[in-house]
Amino acid sequence: MGSTAPKGKVFLTGGSGFIASHILDQLLSSGYQVIVSVRSAAKGDGIISALPEELKANVSYEVVEDIAEENAFDEAIKGNSSIDYVIHTASPYHFNFENPVRDFIDPAVKGTTGILLSVKKYAPTSVKRVVLLSSTATIMNPPNHPEVYSEQIYGETTWEQALSGTGTYRASKIYAERAAFDFIEKEKPSFDLVSINPCLVFGPPPRHLPGLDALNTSNHRIRDIVLGNNRAEITPTGPMFLFVDVRDVAEAHIRAMELPEASGQRFMLVGGFFSNKRIADIIRELYPKLHDKLPLPELPDDFPENYYSYDVSKSKRMLGMEYKDLRTCVKDAVDAMIGES
Template sequence: MSETVIITGGTGYLGQHIIAELLKNEYKVVATARSQIAAMDLIKLFAHPYLQTEVVENYAEHGALDYVLKQHKEAKYFIASAAITDFSTVEPEELENKVLKQSNYLVENTLHSITKHGHQIERVIYTSSSSAMISPPELFSVNKHYIDDPEAWSNVPYEAGKHDRFMSYIVSKIEGEKLFAKHIKEQKPKFDLVSILPAFLTGPVVFQEEINLDKLPSTTKTVGDLLKLNKDSYVPELATGGVDVRDAAKAHVAVLNNPKASNQRLLVEAFKLTTPNILSIIKSDFPQYKDKLPTLEPMPESEFVPPNDSRSKEILGIEKYYTLRESIDDLVKQIVE
C-alpha cells in the first residue's frame, strides 16, 4: 500500500512541486490549505485520487494541526513546508510580530501537534533555506567558496530580522531549524528530522494557467520583473546560488525513505546566477526580448565557484540537476505563452 505524507504549505510555489513529486512517486498526500477555497482549488488542479486536503486557517495558533494529525493516523511522514513571510512590512515591531514570532509559533505548534497526536510519524522534513547555513558574504556571491557543513549556521543575528524584510526570512529559517534541533535533542521524539536547505529557487510553476506576468509566486517574480524592463532600465543586482524548484521538490521526496538522511541538514544548490546572466539567457532564447531588455555583460561561468556540497548530493542521490538555462527558459515560456 502507498505511504501517506502530510504536507503544510502545499499551495505554494515549492509546495505544489513537492505534491506533484509525491504523487508521481505514488505517495498518498494530505495537504493543508489556509481556506476552503484554496483547498478546493488544489484538488481541482491536481485532480488526483491520492490527494486529500485539510483546512488550517492559522498555523501559528496553538493546536492548529491537532485535527490533521488525529484524522490521519495512516500518515508516516510530515513535510513542514509552510512559511510565514510578509515582504510588505517595513516597521521593526511589525516584522518581529508578523514574521519572526509567528514563524516560531508555527514551528512550535507543528512540533507540539506531531509529538502529542502524531505518534505514527517517523520522519519530519523541514523546508529551510541555504541562507540558514551560509552567511551573507558567501550567500550573495558567485565566486566565493563555502562548504556544505551541517554544523554551520548563518551569522545573521536575530535583531537584523527586525529591521529588514529579507533578513526576517533568513532569521525565521535559522530560528525554525534551531527549534526543531532543540526539540529533537531534549525531547527525543519517535520521529527524526531532515532539514532541506534549498538555494534561491527558479523554474516553472506546476500549473501554467496559474500565472501571468502580473501574477507570479515567490521568487519567480524576480524573473518576471526582469521581463518588464526596458533597454535603459536600472537592473536590480542579484548574485547567489540557485536551484530549480523541481530539484528542490525532488530533494524533499528523496529523503523520505532514506536512512542516510536521518537528522541531516542538506544543502540543495545546482548553479550560480546573476541578473546579467539571467538577462543574457532571456535575450538569447526569446527573440522578442532581444532588443527590448538591457544589455549587460554576463559573468563567465568559468568564474563561478560551486560549494563543496558532495555530502548532501551523495545523500540525496539526485542524478541530474536542471541547469540555470533550463530553469529560466521553462519559466519564461510559461509566462510568455
C-alpha cells in the same frame, strides 16, 4: 488490473506554495497519498481542481488558517493520524510585511514547533520522519563569507538584525531550523528530522497559479525581465548569486523522506551561479520574439569577482541529486510564464 495501493500517506504543509506544489506533483507521481494544509478551502479546491483527473483521488486538504496559532495543526493531524511522513514547507517568503515578529518570525518558528508538537501528540507512532524546508539562509554568514559553504556551517543572527527588515527572513529561517532540531533533542519523539536548505529557487510556477501577479517572490526577477520591466536597466542581482531549480528541491525532499541514512541531516541545495544579466542573456538567446522587451545586451553583469564557492557533494552522494543548469531552469520557467501572460 486493480488499482495500486498508495506507497504511504504524507502530510504536506503550505500546500499552495511554489515549492510545495512541485513536491505535491512528485509525491503523487511516485504513488503517495497526500494531505495538504492550506489557509482556506478556496486554496485547497484550487490545488485539487488544477491536478490531472487521475491524481485527484489521492489528494485531500485540511484548512489551517494561521500556523502561528497555538495548537494550529492539532485538528488536522488528529484527523489524519495514520500519516507516515510530514513535509513542512509552510513559512513566509515575501517582502510585504509590517511587523517582523508577527508577520514573519512567529509563523516560521511557531509553525515549525507547532507541527512537530501536534505530530508528537496525535500521530506519535505512525509518523516516521518530518522533512523541514529550511534555507541556505541558515548556512550563510554575510558579510563574513568563508571560501566554501557547506552544511557544516551554521548562520548566525542577532535579534537586532532579525527586526531590521532586511535580516528578518534570514532570522526566521535560522530560528525555525534551530527550534526544530532542539525539539527533537529535548522531546525525543519516535520520528526523526531532516532539513532541506535550498538557495534562491527558480523554475516553472504552480499549475494552480491564477496569473503572474500571484507568482512566488524568487521568480519575480525572471517575470520582470520577460514583461519588459528591466528594459532600460537590469535590477541588481544581489546579495544572493546562487540558484537551484524548484524541481530539484522537490526531488530532494522526497529522497530525504525515503532514505533511512538521511536521519538528522541537513542538505544544502545549489544548482549553480546566476546573475540577472545571465538570465536576460539566456532569454534573449532562446526567445527572439521577446527581444524588444529585454535589457540591452551591452548592460553590465554585476556578478562579483572573488565570490565564495559551495559544496553540495553531500546531496549528490547521499540523495543522488543531479542539478539542472540555469539555461534549463530559465527556459522552463519562461515557457510556463508566457503561457500564463
